[in-house]
Amino acid sequence: MPRRDDISKVLIIGSGPIVIGQAAEFDYSGAQACKVLLEEGYEVVLVNSNPATIMTDPEFATATYIEPLLPASIARVIERERPDALLPTLGGGTALNLARQLTEDGTLERFGVELIGADYDAIRRAEDRELFRVTMKDAGLRVPRSVVVESIGEAERALPDIGLPAIVRPGFTMGGEGGGIARTEVEYRERVAEGLAASPIHQVLIDESVIGWGEFELEVMRDRNDNVVIVCSIENVDPMGVHTGDSVTVAPQQTLSDPRYQALRDQAITVIRAVGVETGGSNIQFAVHPNTGEIVVIEMNPRVSRSSALASKATGFPIAKIAARLAVGYTLDEIDNDITRVTPASFEPTIDYVVVKWPRFAFEKFPGADGSLSTHMQSVGEAMAIGRTFKQAFVKAMRSRELDVERTAFPDDLLAALETPSHDRYALLFEAIRQGATEEQICARTGIDPWFMAEIAALARGEDPEAGLQRCFKAVDTCAAEFEAATPYFYSGWERQARHEVDRGERPSVVILGSGPNRIGQGIEFDYCCVHAAMTVRESGRDAVMINCNPETVSTDYDTSDRLYFEPLTIEDVLAVIELERPEGVIVQFGGQTPLRLAQGLADAGVPLLGTPVESIHLAEDRPSFGGLLAEVDLKGPPYATAGSPEEALTAADGVGYPLLVRPSYVLGGRAMEICYSREGLADYLERHSNDSASVPNPSRTAEGGRPAGTIFLDRFLENAIEVDVDALCDGESVRIGAIMQHVEEAGVHSGDSACVIPAMSLGPEMIRQVETATERLALRLGVVGLINIQFAVHGDDELYVIEANPRASRTVPFVSKAVGVPLAKVACRLMLGERLADIELDIPAVPGHVSVKEAVLPFGRFPRADSLLGPEMKSTGEVMGVASDYPAAFGKAQAAAGAELPISGTVFISVTDGDKPTATQLAASLHDLGFEVLATGGTAQAIRRMGVPVERILKLSEGSPNVVERIESGGVDLVVNTPTGSGARADGYEIRRAAVARGIPCITTMSGASAAQRAIRARRSDPPEPIPLQELHGNRSAAGRSPAAAGRASE
């Protein structure tokens, strides 16, 4: 059945900000879908709150709405756009839930919008646990046995059916606290009793445990003719019990025989039919008993997912693209396999290599979180590697992770430690093997399949799967070489003789180095810039060559570049590609720290780097030389010092003056950075960081500015300063400013975690001119060709300090590009390719006609024991944008989009430091006028009462009961304003913030944030502003009538 002509406008919902469990993979799938639907001649309406996505580039849709992903705001877009259909399967759980809500509240029916891809019933059958169980049982499939009990007696009666081990979870406790595994009958009774006591509703959920069973996933596609294909099988090296996002996984499955694999395949097909996903892709998870082969269906996602992105990259089969075509009427046999171009999509990819995916964790960012893994995903990114053998892929995936620190200290009882899955499980496992533990011992403790164990143990014993072999670049072709591949997507394998499959052609090429696995401090923003670089290189008539190892991203879509090399971003791996490609130049400016770290090595190897010279990068990073440079151009930075030892630091600190910002020399995203207000505070910091011996810097990294690891940096911290960020373009001769952003939080909060606003609301024209002049001088002095990001602090009325300058693409480039309507990274890339600013028409408005607010999205909900306090160390995983005609409305939208929709009435709890009390009383008065009940602890309550504002005083946690933490936990608070009084991890503030995060209550930790929130609440009480698409906001400037397909393939 061909394309549906009865629909012409399709609504696509993105997945919003990058959060743990929902990351860049949905930009990849959403961007693919948008491209396909535009190519098919449909009008595409897109809603997503995340500006750092390729899919929200204006040329990817007919109308692009940067709006909060909430039913009300989507309904307003539907009302304005009147789409014929909603395709909800490309924006993760977020989009699927919205589709469900919009069906339930009648919006879709009211506006005559048809759900395509997955209908309401299919969504419910897959997402509702009980309904899913029933559906599976009706289809003759087995799910883990499960029961809900309210007494020990009931639990005992259920035991014969459930069996041991069993998982016991108290009903309705926060973060699943109090649950556990029961292995014996005694443990079973104990756990149930504990659970009944812990549960506020005296209910315990008991599940049959499949922990330790093999975990498998199948990626399945179905078309409207009921043709079903399995795109890829994935096996988890970590057995059941660790979330698949946190597991090391392998494609294809390795340990099942053909009959066992076919049994899984048969069940997967039964599942997709029973759930009733009419068209598109689904991910189905199974547990398989290692001995009996018994199969249990764990869950299914009736949509594209992280695993489907991985499966697409692992096989070359573009699931999202094909899902979009299937949704608008095509059948699998009517769609071409892009890779071979001669065979249809109605087939199952077969691969002749092994793919290993490794998660990337960030536990070092969240003190208090213990690093153990469970069924609750905690990793922030992933790296994928392709090798000719499992061992080749495994070692390549390990080096692709780019760990900042490697574990070197180990517990005495390694085997005991291995029993609990942890983020560094494989470091422990390697060490255990080195210390003589047997494979059997480790298998028994971990449940890892003996086949994987043998392969990994061989590596631990020093086997080098590359030794004695030559690197050769082979193609990913979906068909194990049965057909010639048209799309060049390569990986390196090691063979006896190098036989490359790359046909480099005659055109000049430019290599773009990607940003590797996502991590906190280096996220999708950098991938966005790399994709823009690839587009620009192609438009220039050169071949764009991408090197990256992150399977979630748009940059690793084989469509993005002319040649994609799925390789780790290490100097050796990159040089091997360069040797083959002989590029005109290499771009290191767009992928964040990852490629910058390689810049010197590449330059030393004689590789031409495009854009800003390496020397400038070093100059900007090295404190003393940067200080000299500032003086040279008549600018000032805060006083600073460097010290080689804690003793030196304490002495040097007196010269710098307090408060000061202290950090170790090796920093990514402000790791281990703190503000110290006194000599005692600094001494405490130094004490705490002196015994970091379990974490040493990875020797393959050089410390910042070439300084030895162990150097301590001290900077004067400018209290109450306004922080300002600038992204600017420079061609070495002239400078254009993209935007000046003002941070909503004061200096001291990492810029990545701070909300910011364009235009800079509090800066007068004189200060704006100062910032512009300073930017110009610095960019020119550094010889920047491309992008530069500068952070300033404005202290008092007229003092401008330069905090730092980064001559590269920054995290804010996508946000600025969307706010001003000019694709900065693309322009920067043109400059790097030799064009001059004077020759490029750039329509950057001096004052935009609207206000754009960027808000950070924080992962504290995932780490219930970590403090949710903001500071100089970056902790956010993603960002959202709010656009409106005024600041309060834009701020309110950004808050709502970030998942902390501000209440318009209710109870506000305020607890602040003494210094903040004057501002807090003003805030209390305003909120009281808006109808809020005000709640405060002792000192703050007193101050508020003195202003004549009615306030209820409540006890601190330490003062007894009933206290504020209990009130928050019981749902009696709608908004929390709490500024920190110190860094004592278990202080009152910590418990207050933890409780607020757990209940999803907006928790504001700075006074400037609070005052912005108060204005936004006021704005929210009037009618919501009409949503305006980017294309209208910017008068179609940046779209320039180009379709993304044309942009991508202009060079052909």
Place this chain on the structure above:
Amino acid sequence: MSAYVLLEDGTRFDGEAAGALEGFGRDAESFASVAATGEVVFNTAMCGYQEAVSDPSYRGQIITFTYPLIGNYGVSGDHMESDSVHARAVIMREGIDREDSALAEGGWLTWLADGGIPAITGVDTRALVRHIRDQGAMRGGVFGGELSEDDAMDLVRAEPSMTGADLAKEVTPGEPVVLDPLNAGGGPRIAALDTGIKDSIVRNLRERGATVELHPCDTSAEALLARSPDAVFLANGPGDPAALDYIVETVRELIGQKPVWGICLGHQLLCRAVGLDTAKLRFGHRGANHPVKDLATGRIDITSQNHGFAVLGPGGERTIDTDEPVRWDTDFGAAELSQLNLYDRTVEGLVLKDVPASTVQYHPEAGPGPHDSLYLFDRFMETLAA
């Protein structure tokens, strides 16, 4: 110990000796310890290695597995498609000899060695497969490293070509074998012309209540009909169907007398019996992921495939460029090409409209491969029950 693959065009790929080849030099008496020759083909399935090597259709061939890791879950009696290994040798990127899988009764490489099957590991199989894809399947061999390339080439050249080879007679039973149903029974009696039938086919028929008789492939139509079967089954098997005119003659005598169903080589024989020609494919179809479209229903099955020859269209065409069923008249009434391979649009199925006879080129019994087409067994049994 070193070993190498040598193709008849002189292309060489190095690796390490495995399986029976590992005994190289120690047991110079045995051909298997120094060499194996045959047609070098490749299979793209990602598991099911033991089923493949024990499939009689691989008689005379050396299998290159495109999946790089072979042997992961060991070997077991459950995975045999016949009583012995039929492939002449095995070429792998990495051979694995472990028996700690819960399923394993032995290690793969040890089992190959015990069975006298030469093997080679460490080969850049992808490069080899690309060569065969571009140049076509050809004769070649797997040799111990100490054998000179000249001697090896002599052995390769001595190997008869696959075109014109009657290999069915090498794998057919000497005497008829009768196998009882695997369920309550009471089903039809099916006489199979055993040109190398796979156990999975026999099992699928017996599981559906059939009594299966396996007859030597040169059994006459008369002798078969004398057994009064309810239906005749034409089996899979190795070699060139054009070399089997004696069976084609038998089939012509059977059509219309009894319902006929066939798979793979059996399909080619029925097609030849109704006047279609067969020809060698450049490198064959061997894998578990080929899409086949049923032209009557539009349904697409992912199929298991193993054949080096294919049936041509009624006009002698190699590919069928329409999605409509192609009909024409034969000596036995109207015929229709019922299924098509969507990879290369070659013929995958035949139905005679006026007499009960149909065949498919692919392997609905899987073993190894997907189960999408198992319904064909049900359909066949239903036609017999009706």
